[in-house]
Amino acid sequence: MMKHILFTATLLLLSNAMTAQNDITQPELKGHIEFLSSDKNAGRYPGTKANKRVVKYIIKEFKKSGITPYGNSYKQGFTARLRVKKDVAPRPDVNTWNVIGYIEGNDPVLKDEFIVLGAHYDHLGMGGPSSKSDHEGIHNGADDNASGTSALLEIGEKIAANRHLLKRSVLLLAFGAEEQGLLGSKYFTENPVVPLSQIKLMINMDMVGRLNNENHVYMGGAGTFPGGVELMKSLGEPLGLTVFAHAGSVGGSDHVSFYKKDISVMGIHTGGHPQYHTTEDTIDLINFPGQEKVCNYIYSALMKVATTDYKMEFIRQD
Structure with a gap:
């Protein structure tokens, strides 16, 4: 009898561990943002x-989720020129x-096509020319x-x-130096690890932690691939989200670098x-139940394109 009880308890623990790995959870989102x-x-x-510490953390989390590098390394190094205030002498460039994480698709043909899920991990340090604080x-x-970075880690895990x-393969991209002028995404699109022609969609997450009481989700670029606006609106309904899916309005974050290379994009956020x-x-203002909902929404959108032969082609928006 005792052996049976212990066996049952072990199965429950294993089941709970698998669920934690399979699901996007608020405690995990919170843990990432706290760090x-x-x-x-x-x-x-x-x-x-701190930049190096964050890079190590992202790699550790990718490894924990069974996400491999594309090639020999998770890291794609580049040099960043830092922004300075007007009339301030330039600062030395930094490394x-x-x-980059990689999850391979299974279709013998479509696995050579890629969906990119991205978010920038950097911020402003102590402020600088982009700060809106008066101190x-x-x-x-x-x-x-x-x-966005926590969402990348949790969605990637799922x-x-x-x-x-x-069917299609997925690249997970945590970009550096976005706040310095989209430098990480610019570098990637100039030095891609796969041919740009094989990247069929780039989904970017920048500020997805402040879902409002009306459950509004915003995005630009939904019209850059066939049926994108309709798809993104329909996927929001089961989750109780009101989706403002703009066909164009491509601007403001790392997806712009991909759009300039004629790649379909969506830039997703929860508002200013x-x-x-x-x-x-600060973290006390993050809406974690809302962020979990937004992550599941983005996951469902990515999987709709990555697990089917959904027709993908680039549509330029003015």
Whole structure:
């Protein structure tokens, strides 16, 4: 009898562990944002020890989820020129990285096509020319863009757990130096690890942690692939989300670098707020139930394209 009880308990523990791996959970989202937006990481500024620490963290999480590098390394290094205030002498260029994870599809033909899911992990450090605060201090960047990075890690974990469903392959891209002028995504699109012609869609997450009471999700670029606007609106309904899917309005974050290379894109966010680029963008303002909902929405959109032969072609928007 005791052996039976122990066996049952073991099965339950294993089942719970598998569920944790398969599901996007609020505790995991919170854990990622707590680390990324901590004072220790001092605003995740390029060229700092904190930047290196965050890169190591992302790689560790990819490995934990069974997400492999594409090629020999998760890291794609590049040099970033840092923005400075007007009339301030240029600062020395610094070294930073994109972090690239890979989940291979299963279809013998479609696995050579890629869906990119991306988010930038850097922020403003102590402020600088992009800050909207009237004083210097740690810009924790909980929503911008620890929220997008945490979403990347959690959605990536769920994709990896369901990799057997994939037809197309998935690249997970954590971009460096976005706040310095989209430098990480620009570097990737100039030095891609796969031919750009094989990237069929880039989904970018930048500020996805502040879902409002009306459950509004916003995106630009939904019209850059066939049926995108209709698809994205329909996927929001089961989750109780009201989706503002603009066919164009492509601008403002790393997906722009891909759009300029004639790649279909979507830039997804939960809206602006007064704490944007200030020292007040902190974890206590993150809506974790809302972020979980948004992550599941983005997961369902990616899987709709990655697990089927959904027709993909680039449609330019003015």
